[in-house]
Amino acid sequence: MAEVILKNICKSYSNGFNAVKDVNIDIQDKEFVVLVGPSGCGKSTTLRMIAGLEEISSGELYIGDKVVNEVDPKDRDIAMVFQNYALYPHLSVYDNMAFALKLRKLPKDEIDKKVKEAAKILDLEPLLDRKPKALSGGQRQRVALGRAIVRNPKVFLMDEPLSNLDAKLRTAMRTEITKLHKSLGTTFIYVTHDQVEAMTMADRIVVMKDGIVQQIATPQDVYDMPNNMFVAGFIGAPQMNFIEATLVEENGEIHAKNEVMNIALNKGECSALISKGYVGKEVVLGIRPEDIHIEDVFVENSLDSTFEATVELGELMGAEIYAYLKSGKSNITARFDGRYKMNIGDKLKLAMDKHRIHVFDKETQEAIR
Numbered sequence: 001m002a003e004v005i006l007k008n009i010c011k012s013y014s015n016g017f018n019a020v021k022d023v024n025i026d027i028q029d030k031e032f033v034v035l036v037g038p039s040g041c042g043k044s045t046t047l048r049m050i051a052g053l054e055e056i057s058s059g060e061l062y063i064g065d066k067v068v069n070e071v072d073p074k075d076r077d078i079a080m081v082f083q084n085y086a087l088y089p090h091l092s093v094y095d096n097m098a099f100a101l102k103l104r105k106l107p108k109d110e111i112d113k114k115v116k117e118a119a120k121i122l123d124l125e126p127l128l129d130r131k132p133k134a135l136s137g138g139q140r141q142r143v144a145l146g147r148a149i150v151r152n153p154k155v156f157l158m159d160e161p162l163s164n165l166d167a168k169l170r171t172a173m174r175t176e177i178t179k180l181h182k183s184l185g186t187t188f189i190y191v192t193h194d195q196v197e198a199m200t201m202a203d204r205i206v207v208m209k210d211g212i213v214q215q216i217a218t219p220q221d222v223y224d225m226p227n228n229m230f231v232a233g234f235i236g237a238p239q240m241n242f243i244e245a246t247l248v249e250e251n252g253e254i255h256a257k258n259e260v261m262n263i264a265l266n267k268g269e270c271s272a273l274i275s276k277g278y279v280g281k282e283v284v285l286g287i288r289p290e291d292i293h294i295e296d297v298f299v300e301n302s303l304d305s306t307f308e309a310t311v312e313l314g315e316l317m318g319a320e321i322y323a324y325l326k327s328g329k330s331n332i333t334a335r336f337d338g339r340y341k342m343n344i345g346d347k348l349k350l351a352m353d354k355h356r357i358h359v360f361d362k363e364t365q366e367a368i369r
């Protein structure tokens with residue numbers, strides 16, 4: 001069993017900087033967990049503490065059922081793959097993969113078997129005699145993965161392993177790593193600042209900001225039910241729109257109003273808003289660009305949540321077009337079908353799918369549910 005549990009983990013660096021603050025994560029055996037967040041949020045520090053490369057200031061780290069705070073990295077039964085691959089330039093692919101096993105003084109035929117098995121999984125068999133400088137970036141990254149696989153660790157730790165690859169290769173390697181996880185049946189903990197990697201690879205995502213965990217949930221739940229405006233804005237591109245409005249009661253319904261909008265909110269949403277005393281207060285509405293519709297394709301949920309906006313720019317992406325719009329004081333982004341024709345200055349009648357509107361507290365920025 002390779003459950004990894006972080007209990008009240010904190011990290012203060014020697015200069016007094018608190019990089020990780022009271023982090024609690026319960027990673028299941030065989031789970032693929034992605035730590036994601038902007039630069040400096042503490043995700044690498046967290047991973048390095050799990051690896052044993054960074055001392056834990058307080059809290060407890062369990063791997064399996066043992067507290068491992070004081071256990072040496074080499075005895076933690078983990079393998080780490082880094083962004084810069086960290087291959088030995090003077091050794092062949094074979095010897096790079098065999099290195100750790102030779103250090104452990106495994107019998108030669110056992111080393112050979114493990115290296116060849118890993119080379120087969122990673123499609124490296126024809127490259128075993130090459131030196132790293134004669135490999136492409138993607139091949140080097142596969143060797144780095146191979147070096148981790150041969151050690152048969154309980155837990156794989158990966159720190160931005162794809163960030164040195166070009167966009168196309170990154171997408172291909174993303175799929176490779178997901179498949180690898182399925183075939184090895186091992187716990188993976190993966191750090192990235194790229195929300196697309198997090199969304200596509202993770203069983204569960206841990207979103208971090210300023211050393212604090214903001215949300216731990218499946219990709220779908222992080223996208224559909226973000227805990228706060230930070231998570232809502234960080235996950236999803238183009239990012240969620242935020243629109244300031246005041247909540248008022250009209251004919252037994254709750255409406256969100258500002259100088260140009262009067263949006264009837266979904267009834268299911270209203271009871272929390274009423275019971276928590278938000279009627280009469282300013283809030284922030286959140287709506288994703290794909291949940292804004294043009295008049296001729298209004299969905300039923302949007303008939304009483306219409307508003308007008310002026311086109312400031314259209315960005316054709318191929319299958320879809322991103323429309324950058326202005327409505328009153330709010331800048332709004334919408335995603336329409338790429339065949340929709342619009343011109344700068346056009347006034348559009350739009351509507352929000354009200355089942356997809358999020359309401360946030362303006363002060364705390366927390367979602368109101």
Ligand code: ATP
Binds near residue numbers: 014015017039
């Ligand atoms: P990135 O994506 O840029 O690597 P990150 O989320 O992985 O960012 P960390 O590397 O964990 O962030 O760093 C978290 C914070 O701790 C940063 O503000 C960083 O400047 C600080 N930090 C990292 N290492 C040290 C150190 N040795 N001494 C002091 N502060 C440090």
